[in-house]
Amino acid sequence: ELRLRVPPAHRLSAARPLRRQGVHPLLALQLQRALKRELGIEIPAGLLYEGTLGEAAAGLAAGLAGGSP
Template identity: 70%
Template sequence: MTPGPAATHTAPQGPRRLTGLPAPAAPRAMPTDTSVRILQAALRRELELRLRVPPAHRLGTDRPLRRQCVHPLLALQFKRTPKHGLEVEVPADLLSEGTLTEVATVVAAGLGASPAMRGGGP
């Protein structure tokens, strides 16, 4: 019996940073509607990358994410993005049942909250 090819092990990658997002302090200093728009665009780009949406297409910001192929497992994976990148906790059910606008609004509100409310330390 000949040995098969050696299995390759790749180290797990850390959480992805949202592309096009300023440092977490910047949205805190912006008016709420501006920070929601910026966060919405960054979240949409991140989901489009994960879903491999062709460049000519876009996810709708006001359509439920579940109707745009965001299944519960993807919602749980995507939940890590705002949690690790911005230290904001977003409910998993909102990431599958809500819209990008609703998610961006929750993230913007979490950026203005105290660390304990954001899901961080004291």
């Protein structure tokens, strides 16, 4: 089970870089490993840190569809 713990009052923006929303490099690596382990999808950790939520979601969707994120 994958969960990102975000305080209830904190709203995530699809357009703002994840690093500016509380994601730090170690969390990005942990998320990358969990996605690989649980879903078999390899998404660059940089995308999960420097990218936006929208970009990360697009990478995840591409990986689920068998493409490259």
